């Protein structure tokens with residue numbers, strides 16, 4: 001990588017000091033360690049600058065730098081700035097693992113019968129093959145999956161790995177349920193802990209909204225590469241993201257229609273604000289009604305957990321071709337995921353956990369992406385396009401979802417915006 005980039009206007013280079021480590025992703029980003037002195041050549045945007053370190057140049061996140069020579073006032077403010085460095089953690093681990101140190105999220109996940117029973121079914125239907133196996137439960141939380149393993153099968157050992165302070169309680173639950181002979185709890189990040197042995201089975205419940213949000217999947221892939229022995233099994237074994245063009249009439253009326261005539265008054269000047277506030281980001285925990293689907297759903301992304309690589313997570317693209325089955329209003333797209341657990345026995349039945357509208361609801365429910373403008377469609381209209389999940393290069397648990405679509409109407413009289421595109425932050 002050359003130290004200067006012809007198409008960036010060069011400013012006189014300024015020296016900056018880095019506040020923490022940064023691992024660049026892709027060839028364009030420059031990695032550095034905390035305390036490095038960088039030479040900033042250009043500031044093309046407020047977020048990304050073009051800088052050089054020891055003759056190598058690349059983009060760096062501006063928020064990770066402070067002007068060199070500013071350290072004296074920095075020392076004076078050291079105390080109140082102390083907590084700021086935690087804001088610079090691209091993984092936001094303090095906040096993330098802090099949230100899992102309380103019961104709220106564990107109660108939500110454990111109360112999700114579809115989710116929890118699916119994992120119990122996986123253990124139960126593979127109990128014979130789990131005999132004498134070494135199992136790793138990555139991100140075990142309260143240890144529910146590990147306890148199922150110890151209760152319903154005879155593995156030789158289960159390594160229950162949990163980074164949050166919940167691990168202390170997980171140890172108590174293991175003891176309380178008489179599983180301490182089989183289950184060993186390791187408190188720490190899966191990326192950092194040392195296990196006594198390779199594992200035969202790597203099981204984890206890592207899926208976030210829209211499948212990938214939180215990107216815990218990266219930890220699972222790293223653990224697979226480091227701890228899963230050759231021929232070992234990873235659960236889930238594969239995952240699919242499903243999309244469907246849909247109506248969302250009640251949501252649209254609730255958030256946008258409301259301003260037409262509240263109490264006989266015209267509040268429509270607030271509609272642009274409502275659009276910005278309610279339709280710019282995806283709507284999590286959306287419950288799509290079956291008859292809101294304008295077409296049959298389509299799997300747009302399929303992930304094989306044996307071959308998926310961390311670098312593949314930067315950008316994942318899918319395509320779709322829908323044929324509208326009934327007239328209606330195309331308000332947006334709804335997405336959900338399904339994960340599959342292959343049997344340990346050759347030819348055994350695959351267990352699946354489907355979070356879509358035709359299955360028992362889960363705590364994820366579905367995710368709704370609202371278009372800027374609803375479009376009336378007729379049966380026979382074709383909605384084709386692409387979906388792009390692009391991981392945030394700085395905030396590593398976040399991504400954007402970009403949808404491109406075009407509508408080929410089967411008849412002429414209906415009004416149509418033929419082509420559309422929209423990018424949704426999740427959440428950065």
Ligand SMILES: N=C(N)NC/C=C/[C@H]1O[C@@H](n2cnc3c(N)ncnc32)[C@H](O)[C@@H]1O
Nearest residue numbers: 100139141162163164189190205206207219
């Ligand atoms: N979002 C869904 N579905 N599940 C979130 C489930 C997250 C649980 O896994 C733990 N966890 C997440 N990442 C790691 C890691 N790298 N090492 C150890 N424990 C981890 C969290 O602290 C939660 O207890």
